Amino acid sequence: MQRFKELDDCEQAVGSHLGYSGWHTAIQQQIDLFAKATGDHPWIHVDQERAASGPFGTTIAHGYLTLSLVPKLVWEIYKVDGLSMGMNYGSNKVRFPSPVPVGSRVRAGAELVALTRGANGAQATVRVTIELDGGDKPVCVAETVSALVP
Template sequence: MSVIQVQVLHPDRLPALIGQEIGVSPWRSISQEQIDRFAEATDDHQFIHVDPERARNTIFGGTIAHGFLTLSLLPSLAEDALPDLEGKTIGVNYGLDKVRFISPVHNGARIRGRFVLDEVSRRAGNEIRLRHTVTVDIEDNDKPALVAQWITLSIF
């Protein structure tokens, strides 16, 4: 399976791409500062995320990113990975069918998103609904951080 290497894609080409990996984002680091800011924004201050000293003595051996932090990066990873759709005025989240958090993302780890197009459906005139299986890889880890079925709407 090859990754689509175009910057702008006509929406009529989408059905032919179902089942293909259509984008892979660059690697990006997850920092303790980012984890701390997410904890502050969500009021989730569990020590395995924000207390490096205490987290060092757990099965994780240090702090880890919140699973929801990793999940919340999907739009940004997609922005770096997926081609723009010709004529699209905006894209919005529509939901998730399934999410599984598989491996923890340690402070300082690098992640990337891989996007497989699963479904394309035209909706009310100017909308296309897309479903991707997104795998968030962790560099040098055999298991991904998460796998999700992510649904978005592209509005034209």
């Protein structure tokens, strides 16, 4: 894990890769719970029998479920000490180039793209690339923006 003692240390890391999270396994129970929580129930996500004869041979995680893992995975990559608060501010761009089949493993890599100072702290822009273990394309690429308050 990359640790920064303060925001000034983060500025020095702009343009650098911060590291990788651990691996996370996509399980059907999590996919089903996400479908229930969001009301998003297409067969490709929740009907294991039908999905077995579908284009991926199994169910796949929702793209937005994959995106929702970003905070958890990024917490494993870097931390800024001395903050009173950090929170999601938004995303500039999100893409899902490849599916996440149930039972597969994903991890995130993070690159600090920008750190913009403001009156109440800073906004950190981080490019998060979630990769599939053994995959040839990322499953999610998101440029996230976080508010960092000292």
